[in-house]
Structure formats: C-alpha cells, structure tokens
Amino acid sequence: MAKLEVSNGGNSAVSEGKPPPLPSPRRNSKFLQANMRILVTGGAGFIGSHLVDKLLEKETNEVIVVDNYFTGSKENLKKWVEHPRFELIRHDVTEPLLVEVDRIYHLACPASPIFYKYNPVKTIKTNVIGTMNILGLAKRVGARVLLTSTSEVYGDPLQHPQTEEYWGNVNPIGVRSCYDEGKRVAETLMFDYHRQHGIEIRIARIFNTYGPRMNIDDGRVVSNFIAQAIRGESLTIQAPGTQTRSFCYVSDMVDGLIKLMEGEVIGPINIGNPDEFTVLDLAKKVKDLMNPKVELEIVGNTPDDPRKRKPDITKAKQILGWTPKISLLEGLPLMEEDFRRRIGLNKN
C-alpha cells in the first residue's frame, strides 16, 4: 500500500491508511492481461491533451476523456478521435459520472486566472463538487485517482522556494479564492476519502506550465507574450514586473504526473521547473527571441498577484526520480512554432 505523506507543519508522517476498495476483477484475470483503462478529466485541455498523447503511446493503455470544452477543445485530440483505444465524452464533472476505469487523472478545471475568475461560482463547484464526484467514482470502481492541484495553494507565499510542508498564505475571500481555496478543498477531499474510504490517491502541485496547445488568448503570461510578439503588439507586463514565476515545459510536466501516478507515494508533490524568472526577464527573452521590434509596456495588475513563486522539487527528484529537462530557452521556440502556425503568420 502506498505511503502517506502528510504535510503537518514540518514532519513528514508515514502511515498506512485503510485498504483500498477492490479493483475490477478484470485486473486480476488469470488468462487475459486486461488493458489499463484510464480516465482523464479535462483531457481536451492544454496539459490534459499532452497527457493523453503520452498515455496512448503505451499499447496496453485505453483512455477515456471527459471534458465540457469550457477551455479545452476537440482540436487538441483530433488525432485520436477514431482510435480504438480512445473515447471522448462531453461531460461536466460537476455532474456524477459512472465509467469502469482503473486510473483517473483529474485535471478538469479552468487554470488561467481570467478564465477561472470569469465564473467563480462555477470554478469552486468544479473543484469541490467535481472532485467529490470523481472520488465517488474512484470508490465505486476501485480506481486510483490523481488530482492536479496547484502552486496557488501556497497563495502569496511567505516561504521561498515553496516546499510541500508549507501551508500557504491564501486569502479566503479574494478574487483568486475560487481557484486556490477550491484546490485546497479538493486536496482535503482527496485525503479524507483516502483516510475514510481507503481510496488510492496522488496529489501533484503543478507550478506554471507552458507549451504548444495553450489557448492563444488564454491570458496567462507566456501565451500572452508569445501571441503579442507574433502579432507585433506591445508585451503587457503587469506591474511591477519584478514578480517571479518558474516555468515548466509541458512534456516535463506530463512525465512528472505519470511518474507520480505509477509511483508509491501519495504526495502532495511539487511538479515544476525551479528556474525562476521575473516577468520582466521573461518579456525580454520573448522580445529577443521572437520580435526585437516590439515594445514592453507596464500595465495594471490585481492586488492579489503572488509576488514570487518557485518550487522546491527535492521530493520529486528523490521520490519520483523526476527532474525537468527542457529549459525556458529551449521551450519558448517550440511554443512559438505552434503559435505561429495557429495564428497563421510566418516569421518574416
């Protein structure tokens, strides 16, 4: 049984929880090695669709995606649509779902601040009711479930870099709370279902991630800067520009999620690239690489914007044997290529 890592203020307790619900008898079939059936909620989204690509590379995996297409798109999965080991369901996780699966990657939730703030009540319902529905499903079918939580559970952190033991500095009534408090409750539900019902859980705390297939008008900083550089518009640096983030390329993120799911440790575990940049540094890099003619423009910001963020990934390295491989300077051109193709402009 998996080890239980508990963030209890510094001591990493290891204990044995209640035994998990029995998996489907298919898993123990003597004569036929059944395929692994994997559900990916939010699988039509940016990280979700890359995860699906990776999972389907393995011939013994079958993947079911559920997505409500609020931010995800069928376009991201078009190469799999007719594939015999793939199934796509339009479904909103705030409604119950019954599918026979062995693994659940629970990603469903808008992740860009402008999208999760658009309908904050829906965002918190997705995190709370959606996660309860997914845990109920895991209990019913004996599946292991991985939640993609977020670095936003650390809020505007007073500890730097952030370790998993840090409890965070989060405003419960701010405009970001629907997302960061929502994900905190989702983590609580995961642990309560684990302790009370023995559900096999994994929790990843995802730090800022970028790469091809981000929505062009997603609103997050890397996609905004690249789209602006390609369109010849000013790069909008939200004041003061000295705030920091640490950017992880999407293929590294997906590798980390799969390692966590198939490993022995519950987490929570930070998955992110610890190379830290100010927003101003990032703007200068994008300008130099993609369009030296564009201006850098300082624009307004919201008061709740975290001033710094960088993961401590000691646990991911030691426990999962995971370390990010793609640097920002390697990843930005890969994303630029995808954005130029989709925006429909050539470099010159």
Ligand SMILES: O=c1ccn([C@@H]2O[C@H](COP(=O)(O)OP(=O)(O)O[C@H]3OC[C@@H](O)[C@H](O)[C@H]3O)[C@@H](O)[C@H]2O)c(=O)[nH]1
């Ligand atoms: O055009 C822009 C957009 C954003 N920014 C700044 O860039 C920084 C990063 O902003 P983003 O919107 O990309 O992402 P945030 O770090 O605020 O939130 C993200 O955190 C981690 C994940 O869970 C989510 O993807 C998302 O909530 C912020 O300081 C923001 O003010 C700009 O300077 N210009």
